[in-house]
Amino acid sequence: MNDRITLRRLDDMHCHFRAGSLLKEVLPFTAQYAGRGIAMPNTRPRAILTGKDVVWYQDEIRRALDEMPHRHSFEPLMTIEIRDNTTPQMIAEAYHAGAVAGKVYPLGVTTNSDEGLRNFESESIAETFRAMRDVGMLLLIHGELDRERTLVTKREEVFLPTLLMLAEKFPNMKIVLEHVSTRVAVESVRQLGQNVAATITAHHLCLTLNDVVGYGIQPHHGCMPMPKDFDDRDTLIVAATSGEPKFFLGSDTAPHPREKKECAKGACGVYTAPVLPQVLAEVFEKTGKLDRLEDFSSRFGAEFYGLPLNDGSISLIKSEWVVTEQIGGVVPFRAGAKLQWQLS
Numbered sequence: 649m650n651d652r653i654t655l656r657r658l659d660d661m662h663c664h665f666r667a668g669s670l671l672k673e674v675l676p677f678t679a680q681y682a683g684r685g686i687a688m689p690n691t692r693p694r695a696i697l698t699g700k701d702v703v704w705y706q707d708e709i710r711r712a713l714d715e716m717p718h719r720h721s722f723e724p725l726m727t728i729e730i731r732d733n734t735t736p737q738m739i740a741e742a743y744h745a746g747a748v749a750g751k752v753y754p755l756g757v758t759t760n761s762d763e764g765l766r767n768f769e770s771e772s773i774a775e776t777f778r779a780m781r782d783v784g785m786l787l788l789i790h791g792e793l794d795r796e797r798t799l800v801t802k803r804e805e806v807f808l809p810t811l812l813m814l815a816e817k818f819p820n821m822k823i824v825l826e827h828v829s830t831r832v833a834v835e836s837v838r839q840l841g842q843n844v845a846a847t848i849t850a851h852h853l854c855l856t857l858n859d860v861v862g863y864g865i866q867p868h869h870g871c872m873p874m875p876k877d878f879d880d881r882d883t884l885i886v887a888a889t890s891g892e893p894k895f896f897l898g899s900d901t902a903p904h905p906r907e908k909k910e911c912a913k914g915a916c917g918v919y920t921a922p923v924l925p926q927v928l929a930e931v932f933e934k935t936g937k938l939d940r941l942e943d944f945s946s947r948f949g950a951e952f953y954g955l956p957l958n959d960g961s962i963s964l965i966k967s968e969w970v971v972t973e974q975i976g977g978v979v980p981f982r983a984g985a986k987l988q989w990q991l992s
């Protein structure tokens with residue numbers, strides 16, 4: 649039996665690094681094992697919408713990296729939020745400032761999506777998407793729609809016709825359906841062209857809706873999209889461990905202070921950064937596919953983004969440990985639980 653694995657440094661293609669003091673708390677975890685991380689733009693109070701915002705946020709992250717006691721070769725990959733009023737000019741400026749992708753949050757479906765996109769079919773947004781395609785920026789999508797009489801568990805499925813429309817209308821734009829959570833969405837991504845891929849989180853590989861609301865309400869498992877049925881989770885595990893290059897790691901690690909989770913109307917998001925490679929190793933080992941983990945965590949994402957593979961590697965050793973209950977005021981995924989793998 650393997651008791652040690654070595655992986656190329658990870659690419660975490662979906663991270664919420666936040667800003668200010670929380671950024672300094674959470675960034676060291678990802679920087680420890682990842683070579684790159686996609687910095688999601690829905691920060692507050694300042695959202696990342698323009699080239700100037702990109703420069704500001706990249707500086708924030710670099711300063712936080714410089715302040716770390718251990719130097720890591722970590723590079724943040726920058727993004728901007730695409731809203732109804734994002735123009736081709738703003739795309740050009742963001743691209744020149746270093747943004748590699750634009751992120752779309754449909755209105756009202758998740759944390760800080762209060763000014764999300766209302767209309768995917770307007771001519772003005774088509775112009776913006778064409779500008780992204782022309783410079784080679786990826787379109788990252790939170791693929792859920794909140795319609796009247798649509799249950800939270802059906803929002804991803806309801807979004808899929810929009811994904812199909814975008815994939816057909818922009819065959820030369822790379823599109824990532826973020827944190828895919830249902831069988832039907834995995835199948836859609838498989839059937840669409842090579843321009844469409846999906847990220848998968850560690851927590852969606854572990855949780856079902858039962859783990860959120862089935863045994864008392866578990867606020868630290870609450871996230872968007874909600875974890876779903878067993879069959880959906882099994883499909884995600886197969887997709888992640890199958891060696892299909894369309895499915896790669898995007899953890900959606902989303903730290904919220906404990907009091908923002910444990911309250912009425914608790915925030916959505918699971919803080920996986922402190923345990924990410926360890927949890928992934930457990931999932932892949934359970935399915936007998938540990939040898940596929942590196943492709944999922946460190947190769948397919950880079951290839952889809954058109955980036956060289958990371959240099960350097962990390963090692964995990966098989967040795968039981970207990971996850972800390974709280975880190976910097978935030979409760980991490982699997983807090984208090986035993987994990988089988990740890991970073992060496």
Ligand SMILES: [Zn+2]
Nearest residue numbers: 662664688900
């Ligand atoms: Zn996210």
